[in-house]
Amino acid sequence: MLLQSMCARLGIVTGMDLAQATRQATSKPVALALWLLTELAIMATDIAEVIGGAIALQLLFNIPLIIGVLVTTLDVFLLLLLTKAGFRKIEAFVAVLIATIFVIFLYEVWLASPGMGALLRGFIPDPAIAANPGMLLIALGIVGATVMPHNLYLHSSIVQTRQYERSDEGKKEAIRFATIDSNIQLSLAFIINCLLLVLGAALFFGSTSELGRFTELYNALGNHEIVGAIASPLLGTLFAVALLASGQNSTITGTLSGQIVMEGFIRIRISPWKRRVITRLLAVVPVIVCVLLYGGQEASVEQLLLYTQVFLSLQLPFAIIPLVIFTSNGERMGIFVNRTWVKYAAWLIAVLLSLLNLFLIYGTFAGLG
Secondary structure: OHHHHHHHHHHHHHOOOHHHHHHHHOOHHHHHHHHHHHHHHHHHHHHHHHHHHHHHHHHHHOOOHHHHHHHHHHHHHHHHHHHHHOHHHHHHHHHHHHHHHHHHHHHHHHHHOOOHHHHHHOOOOOOHHHHOHHHHHHHHHHHHHHOOHHHHHHHHHHHHHOOOOOOHHHHHHHHHHHHHHHHHHHHHHHHHHHHHHHHHHHHHOOOOOOOOOHHHHHHHOOOHHHHHHHOOHHHHHHHHHHHHHHHHHHHHHHHHHHHHHHHHHHOOOOOHHHHHHHHHHHHHHHHHHHHHHOOOOHHHHHHHHHHHHHHHHHHHHHHHHHHHHHHOOHHHHHHHOOOHHHHHHHHHHHHHHHHHHHHHHHHHHHOOO
C-alpha cells in the first residue's frame, strides 16, 4: 500500500511514470540495464502464468502438460480483444477474475472451519523463517508474487489516465482517491493471499500425505481420509478454476506494464499484439524445455515456478529505491514530497528486502538450506 501510494504520487504530480522518471535521471546504459532487469521480471511473471495455466488445464480437462503450455499462448487473442474494448473493460475483466478467486477460496475456507486463535497467531512472523534458507526462499517467493516490481511501473502510469484538475488542489484530490482505490484492491488481494494460506493450514496440517504439488492438492480436496467430511470433487475443480483465473490476471498486468517500461526506459513503442506474442513465446520456451527435459514431471515445473517468484523479489529493490529517491526529492515533488515517516518507512522496506535477498543468495550458494 505504501509503495503504490508513492507510485500514484509520482505519476500524478510529475506526469511521468516510474520508468520515464528513472530514464530521465540516469544515463542511457543504466536505463537499458534496468529495462532488461524489468523485462526479465515480466518474463518471470509470464512463466509463472504459463505454468499455472497449463497445470490448471491438466487438472480440469486432463490435457497433457506440454499441450497445456502451448494452449496458454492463445491468451494473446483474449488480451487483444480486451485492449480494443478499452482500458475500463480490462479493469472490469480483472475485477471479475479477482472476485472469482476470492469467492472460491472464501467458500473453501468456510468449509474448512479453521481455529481462529491459531489463525490469528499465524500472522506473527516467526524468526525461524529468516534463519532457514529453505523457508526464506518460499517467504521471498510470496513477497515477489505479491509485490511484483513491474506493477509499480504500471500503477504510476495508470493513475495518469484518470480525469483530474492539474492544479495543486486537483492533484491532492487525485492522489487521495487513487490511494483509496489502490488500498481497497490491495486489501482484497491481502485477504485472498491469507485465505489461500489458511486453507492449506486448516485442511492439511498434520497430514502424512505428500501435498507439495498442485495435482496432490487437487486430489486431496476430494479425499475424505485427508480433508475429512468436506471432501468433494467440486472443491478440487474450484481450486483449479481459481488457479486458471489467477494466471489470466497476472498475464494482463504483465503485458500492460511491459509496454510502459519499454517506452519509459528505452523510448521504443511497438504494437501491443507484437509485444504480447514476443513475450509469451519467450516465456513458453523455458517451460517447454523444462517439461521435455524432465518428462512432464509436475514437480520440476513447479520448482521453476517458485524460482520465478523469487526472481521477482530479487528485482524489487531496483524499482523501490528509485521510487523512494524520486518521491523524496523536494525539487521534483514540491509540496507533494514524501513526509518524513513515509520516506524512512520506504527506505526501511528497501533495505530490509535487499538484506533478506542477499542472505538468501548466500544461504543458497553456501548450502545452508
